[in-house]
Amino acid sequence: MAYGNHKLAVAPMMDWTDTACRYLHRQLTRSTLLYTEMVVADAAIHGDRKRLLGFDTVEHPVALQLGGSDPQKLAEAARIGADFGYGEINLNVGCPSDRVQSGTFGACLMRTPDVVGACVAAMKAAVSIPVTVKCRLGVDEQDTETALDSMAETVFGEGADALWVHARKAWLEGLSPRENRDIPPLDYPRVYRLKQKYPTRFIGINGGIQSLDDAQTHLGHVDGVMLGRAAYHTPGILGEADHRIYGQPDRPLSYAAVITAMADYAERHIAEGGRLSHVTRHMTGLFHGFAGARRYRQILSTDATRPGAGPEVLFKAFEAVSLERTEAAA
Structure with missing residues (x-):
């Protein structure tokens, strides 16, 4: 599995996981993979790159999450991110916000795995670092068995190095982005079944995971666990991650x-x-x-x-x- 030993990650979270947040998290854990907030491809290409993409080298390992649905723009944004020094480019196929929907990317891309596949292929051709995808189980009335299988088959077929799955549907009609983080029921076994189908591929799980105890339980079924709000609101839990998740010597956090x-x-x-x-x-x-x-x-x-x-x-x-x-x- 060439992707790396990313057993634990802190999820990309809009308005939260900026460079200051990641700098804090890196003081608590040296090994946990950190993610940026989502950066729209157009912004990475045309915007203030230092403000949007700048980070401190101590944040490594750190990944850039991009939003978009145009393969050429995403490829260019991926090249920019790689040149900035990020170790991974991740494509957002899970965000349910109105702004993302109006731009025809994020969670609504669950309906068009072929578009996601084209984006992955373009980014893979543009950079030598890993290209990954973060998605939902499905959206709205989709059957999560077929929707997630279709997404996984397509992105892995185009060379995606990992698939991180938020173990909930996104309801683009009827629920707000905030409600989409809590109301759709979690279905961890669905992600476990995906891992069983792809035993040699990196499958990570996200959604409602509250502790390192929970993370260790999930790691019995999948390759990686992504903490979101628990890591942000109670960052001290990351202080034991290097020992408990990565098996490093147990050193009390100062x-x-x-x-x-x-x-x-x-x-x-x-x-x-x-x-x-x-x-x-x-x-x-x-x-x-x-x-x-x-x-x-x-x-x-x-x-x-x-x-x-x-x-x-x-x-x-x-x-x-x-x-x-x-x-x-x-």
């Missing part, structure tokens, strides 16, 4: 080192014209389950948003935390 690294990052970000809150907004859940976590969040939510706020706010917030586990105090 939260003081994490805070120091993020303060240094924030200082650079502010020097380049950014604001402290651009960084700290991703850190509010870092001490979930610790005594003092509530006070920590209060300091970040108030002090970090004030004009001129600097990295010292992070140290002040950290002082409120007692590194004792107490879920009731979270």
